Structures are given as structure tokens and as C-alpha cells.
Amino acid sequence: MKHLLSIEKLGREDVVGILAAAGPIKGARGNHAARPLEGQAWAMLFSKSSTRTRVSFEVGIRELGGQVMFLNANDIQLGRGEPIQDTARVLGRMVHGAVIRTFKQSDVEDFAAYSRIPTINALTDDEHPCQVLTDVFTFQEKRGSIRDRVVTFIGDGASNMAYSWIFAAARLDFELRIAAPAGYQPAPEILARAAGARVVVTEDFRAAAAGADLLYTDVWVSMGQEAQSGERLQRMAGYQINAPLVALARPDALVMHCLPAYRGKEIDAATFEAHAGTIFDQAENRLHVQKSILSWAVA
């Protein structure tokens, strides 16, 4: 039984295999010979909003031959307090796999343990593994191997995105620099868990951007943190991807954003538009990489 619960729990061979298979899957779109989800029904259980993840998984599951049902957590008994363990035991008897977006990482892990069906983390407060696998795929599609390259993450260094990047660095041997203000830097416990990862954490966003191959950012206020919005926007002001920062990176540096983007906050409008080609390739690649993840999960 395979699950994609976090990049931390994925072996290097699994990461490399998922990334390698995604290219051919992308190339074969519209002409799929393989339909590994034929005869299967998958549930998508979401407690948070989504555009990209929801659409890419719904389309991807169908393109792989499966059927899919979208369950807004508030529409089922989970939203009225039924335990995740009971929800998992029910769904596990009816569907063949699940894609879950929620708050607590432990809920995704409990779902996997109790349902006994392949379970994919579609974002928790702690990790967004499908996004970072897609980002690495997109980088490698445009620039070749990410090994020994420099990835600079700017903004909320304690976010799910930053944490998935940290665990990816432990698997794929690139240098990760995280530029974030004090109080929004990765927890020491997370860095300790990413054994072997080359990670530099700093408040100096200019130093972090110097010579980078990839500049990456995410929202300053993640889903569920709306009550802290004022303080977050104030503390992270300045940690913006903009033209002066891009000028410090390598001349061919890529700029990426997982989306949704807040122009004038984590990225300025002109820089976003200048790199929109990459950013929307990233968004499209969610579909292809997740089809690779789904194929891997049921193999």
C-alpha cells in the first residue's frame, strides 16, 4: 500500500521515479494507453479552498480511467464532528483511493492508517508535497537536473510550502536558502528532521537571492491563518520578489509561485507578469505530475 503523505516519508527512488514518469505522461496526454485507475472510484475530501489541486486531481483521475467524487468536508458528517478515523473506515470500504486537503498533518496520516486505501496529501498545514514535486519537475523541464542548484524561498519560512521544499532538499541534493523574518523561520525540529539537506536560513533576502537558480515564493497568509493577517503582512513586508531581487539572481533564474498570488505582497505585479509563462506552466504541470503520483500509488 503506497501513500503520498509527505515528501519526508518518500524515499529518494520514489521521488526520482515519480518525476521521471511525469514527462512521458505529459507527452501522452490525450492519447493515454495506460489507464491504471480503470474500474476505481476515488474520493477527494477537502476542508480548505482549492482551484488548482481540485481541478488537476479531478481531471487526472478521470484521464487515468477512474471515477472521482469531490467531498467538501463541511457537506459530510466530518464537518459535524465525526472523527477522521471513522470517516476513513467508511470510505476505505467504498472507494479505492483518497486525496485529502485539510489542516492537521495527523489527520491525513490517520486517514491513511484507518482507511487502508492509497491516500494522497493535497495540502496540510505542514506540507504540500504534490506542489513541490511539480515545482521540481517544472524546474528540471526548463533547466535540467536540480542537483547542486540553488533554490531560494522567500517569505513565510514556516509554511507548508517551505517545509516541503526542505524535505525535497534532503532527497534531491540542491542548496535551499530560506529568507524569512524572525518568527517566520523554519522550526529547528523540521530542519533537524531533514537530515543531509543543505539548508541556509537567513533574514537577509538579498544575500539569499544572490546567484540563485530559482526564486520561489508563496502567500504570506496561508489558509487558516487569516486572524494573523495584519501581523504577517507587516512582518513579511520587504520579503518580496521584485525586479531588484531578481537582478541579484542568476541571469537565467526562474521565478515560481505556487499560486494563488497576491500582487504587491509576496511578488510585485510586473515581476509576476514577466514570469507568468513559468508560473502557469507550473500550474499546468500539477495535472501531469499528479497523474504520475496516482499511477505510482496504485502500481
Ligand code: CP
Ligand atoms: N497551489 C495550489 O495548491 O493551489 P490551490 O489552492 O488552488 O489548489
Ligand code: NVA
Ligand atoms: N501556503 C499556502 C499554499 C496555498 C497553495 C496555504 O496553505 O494557503
